Amino acid sequence: MEFLDLPQLLSAAGTVRLPGSKSISNRVLLLAALADGETEVRDLLASDDTERMLDALQALGIGVTHLGGENWKIVGCGGAFPVKQAELFLGNAGTAFRPLTAALALAGGDYVLKGVARMHERPIGDLVDGLRQLGADVSYLGNEGYPPLHLKPATIRPDGVVSVRGDVSSQFLTGLLMALPLTGQTVAVDVVGELISKPYIEITLATMARFGVVVERDGWQRFTVRAGSRYVSPGTVYVEGDASSASYFLALGAIGGGPVRVEGVGRDSIQGDVKFAEALAQMGAIIETGPNWMTACAPQGGLIAVDLDCNHIPDAAMTLATAALFAKGTTTLRNIASWRVKETDRIAAMATELRKIGAVVEEGADFIKITPSTARPAAIDTYDDHRMAMCFSLAAFATPLRINDPKCVAKTFPDYFERFATVTRAAPVIAIDGPSASGKGSVAARVAAALGFAYLDSGALYRLTALAAQRAGIAWDDEAGVAAIAAGLDVVFTGEDIRLAGVLVGDAIRTEDISAGASKVAALPAVREALLFRQRVFNTLPGLVGDGRDMGSVIFPRAVLKVFLTATAEARAERRYKQLIEKGFSANLPDLLADLQQRDARDSQRSVAPLRQEADARLLETTQLTIEQAVKQVLDWYSEASS
Numbered sequence: 349m350e351f352l353d354l355p356q357l358l359s360a361a362g363t364v365r366l367p368g369s370k371s372i373s374n375r376v377l378l379l380a381a382l383a384d385g386e387t388e389v390r391d392l393l394a395s396d397d398t399e400r401m402l403d404a405l406q407a408l409g410i411g412v413t414h415l416g417g418e419n420w421k422i423v424g425c426g427g428a429f430p431v432k433q434a435e436l437f438l439g440n441a442g443t444a445f446r447p448l449t450a451a452l453a454l455a456g457g458d459y460v461l462k463g464v465a466r467m468h469e470r471p472i473g474d475l476v477d478g479l480r481q482l483g484a485d486v487s488y489l490g491n492e493g494y495p496p497l498h499l500k501p502a503t504i505r506p507d508g509v510v511s512v513r514g515d516v517s518s519q520f521l522t523g524l525l526m527a528l529p530l531t532g533q534t535v536a537v538d539v540v541g542e543l544i545s546k547p548y549i550e551i552t553l554a555t556m557a558r559f560g561v562v563v564e565r566d567g568w569q570r571f572t573v574r575a576g577s578r579y580v581s582p583g584t585v586y587v588e589g590d591a592s593s594a595s596y597f598l599a600l601g602a603i604g605g606g607p608v609r610v611e612g613v614g615r616d617s618i619q620g621d622v623k624f625a626e627a628l629a630q631m632g633a634i635i636e637t638g639p640n641w642m643t644a645c646a647p648q649g650g651l652i653a654v655d656l657d658c659n660h661i662p663d664a665a666m667t668l669a670t671a672a673l674f675a676k677g678t679t680t681l682r683n684i685a686s687w688r689v690k691e692t693d694r695i696a697a698m699a700t701e702l703r704k705i706g707a708v709v710e711e712g713a714d715f716i717k718i719t720p721s722t723a724r725p726a727a728i729d730t731y732d733d734h735r736m737a738m739c740f741s742l743a744a745f746a747t748p749l750r751i752n753d754p755k756c757v758a759k760t761f762p763d764y765f766e767r768f769a770t771v772t773r774a775a776p777v778i779a780i781d782g783p784s785a786s787g788k789g790s791v792a793a794r795v796a797a798a799l800g801f802a803y804l805d806s807g808a809l810y811r812l813t814a815l816a817a818q819r820a821g822i823a824w825d826d827e828a829g830v831a832a833i834a835a836g837l838d839v840v841f842t843g844e845d846i847r848l849a850g851v852l853v854g855d856a857i858r859t860e861d862i863s864a865g866a867s868k869v870a871a872l873p874a875v876r877e878a879l880l881f882r883q884r885v886f887n888t889l890p891g892l893v894g895d896g897r898d899m900g901s902v903i904f905p906r907a908v909l910k911v912f913l914t915a916t917a918e919a920r921a922e923r924r925y926k927q928l929i930e931k932g933f934s935a936n937l938p939d940l941l942a943d944l945q946q947r948d949a950r951d952s953q954r955s956v957a958p959l960r961q962e963a964d965a966r967l968l969e970t971t972q973l974t975i976e977q978a979v980k981q982v983l984d985w986y987s988e989a990s991s
């Protein structure tokens with residue numbers, strides 16, 4: 349599985365131009381397709397969900413032209429889709445599936461609508477019940493009440509009033525309302541049960557109005573579409589930035605200092621999720637808004653927990669769940685039962701993953717309560733849910749972590765993590781590599797002490813793996829066996845002390861035997877892979893000095909400073925010789941030199957993580973330098989690199 353490892357974050361600031369709103373994009377596309385005339389759609393969201401809608405419209409015979417960038421031309425069909433028989437795949441896009449079901453059920457064709465497996469677990473029965481009241485012929489191809497669906501031509505006989513349940517998803521009402529002009533009659537829709545996610549209905553009404561259809565309404569109870577209502581292209585339509593996508597960046601500013609500014613959505617937005625900014629303000633964040641921008645900064649004393657009804661912001665509320673990790677007290681998000689029927693069961697997923705990083709979580713049928721605690725690194729599963737991936741990126745302010753399957757963000761925000769990287773700063777890493785006996789370990793440890801940073805001796809991890817394998821009776825060339833040992837290595841570093849399975853290791857990892865074993869196991873790709881995350885979780889605040897092979901190339905490619913520290917083989921042999929003699933061991937200089945030369949050759953030639961100076965590493969030649977001089981040079985380079 350693909351993953352993305354995030355270091356612990358230090359701060360967030362900057363500006364993000366948001367991608368287009370998913371909710372507006374897919375509504376505009378459908379209404380442009382149903383309208384009379386051509387519509388130019390500007391700033392359309394480019395993501396999986398909009399691609400599903402564009403593909404579907406094309407399959408239905410609608411003229412769809414990409415004008416370049418985020419701009420598209422849609423040639424409306426005046427209410428009659430040219431293609432009367434089609435099988436459509438709508439992925440996991442609720443904003444494509446529900447509205448297309450309604451429009452196609454009234455369109456007089458024969459259509460099969462399918463999605464991904466999860467879409468087939470997301471309810472649609474309330475919408476189908478509403479459509480059947482109009483005479484639509486809709487049947488379930490799988491489970492009753494769920495996609496896939498078969499829609500057949502039928503005599504549509506609107507008899508004035510249709511009722512639809514609104515307490516599972518507002519998209520059912522949205523779908524019905526958008527489709528009603530196709531009946532040509534006056535139809536009123538009565539909402540049964542408490543309508544959830546109300547602001548999305550406002551988006552629907554505003555978008556329909558933009559295309560010339562004004563819905564009469566009686567509060568949230570009854571909506572009426574008059575006979576003769578027809579969609580007419582307004583010419584050009586601009587799509588606002590996505591307010592739900594804005595939530596991640598505003599939260600970053602509120603946690604990581606800020607200011608973080610989002611552009612494309614603000615006070616004048618028609619999206620309900622702009623109210624997320626108010627929720628963040630209740631947590632203490634400093635929020636400013638303009639007509640089409642918002643900024644967030646962290647409050648002096650830190651965020652505070654809130655107890656909120658989040659029914660009006662079901663998507664952005666997920667962002668509050670991970671922001672809660674940084675708030676003093678217990679945050680309660682209420683009235684969010686709809687989370688359970690979205691991309692995944694979001695209440696369960698959120699609770700499971702928050703617990704992995706140490707939070708105390710209580711969940712109920714329609715609420716979640718989060719109390720932060722000391723965070724610990726974890727690999728976060730994302731359940732093919734874009735919002736899980738984006739929400740948990742915030743948790744990196746608490747701990748380094750791994751996001752599994754990060755590309756699931758493509759549903760609504762394909763380049764989310766690239767944008768995330770532009771507004772966040774991670775805890776710094778100084779990566780030091782170099783040949784054996786170059787003194788890089790001593791230099792690295794002293795640099796770490798001087799800066800108050802943590803120190804990671806990656807070589808020690810390989811030695812510990814070799815030792816643990818030996819103790820478990822696993823041969824060093826048994827790649828799978830040793831990798832399993834590496835993955836489960838129970839190791840704790842405390843300053844100079846290393847504990848393996850709770851027991852102090854001492855010099856047990858410094859013997860010649862274990863050195864040879866470390867060299868062997870370190871050449872096994874599966875072992876290196878297993879130790880990758882183990883090493884990356886050392887990337888915490890205030891910073892890290894990492895010493896060892898491929899520190900700068902593989903483990904910490906974004907290190908602020910990379911140093912290749914070396915000395916001639918003769919100088920290194922002499923240093924090693926002196927060390928041994930000082931410790932009272934006997935040693936032979938020519939043998940030490942020959943050993944080192946052999947080791948260099950082996951390390952340089954191996955295929956996995958060979959010894960070499962990376963292009964972006966600075967060369968520190970220490971043959972003529974004292975250790976103090978070498979340390980000073982690294983510190984000077986670091987202050988240069990971090991200024």
Ligand SMILES: O=C(O)C1=C[C@@H](OP(=O)(O)O)[C@@H](O)[C@H](O)C1
Binds near residue numbers: 443544548662663
């Ligand atoms: O109509 C819309 O554009 C949406 C409505 C909401 O769904 P529910 O009404 O099912 O809560 C929201 O979660 C979804 O992402 C988009």
Ligand SMILES: C=C(OP(=O)(O)O)C(=O)O
Binds near residue numbers: 440441442443663
């Ligand atoms: C619930 C969501 O999507 P959908 O439009 O598929 O319902 C979402 O984007 O969070």
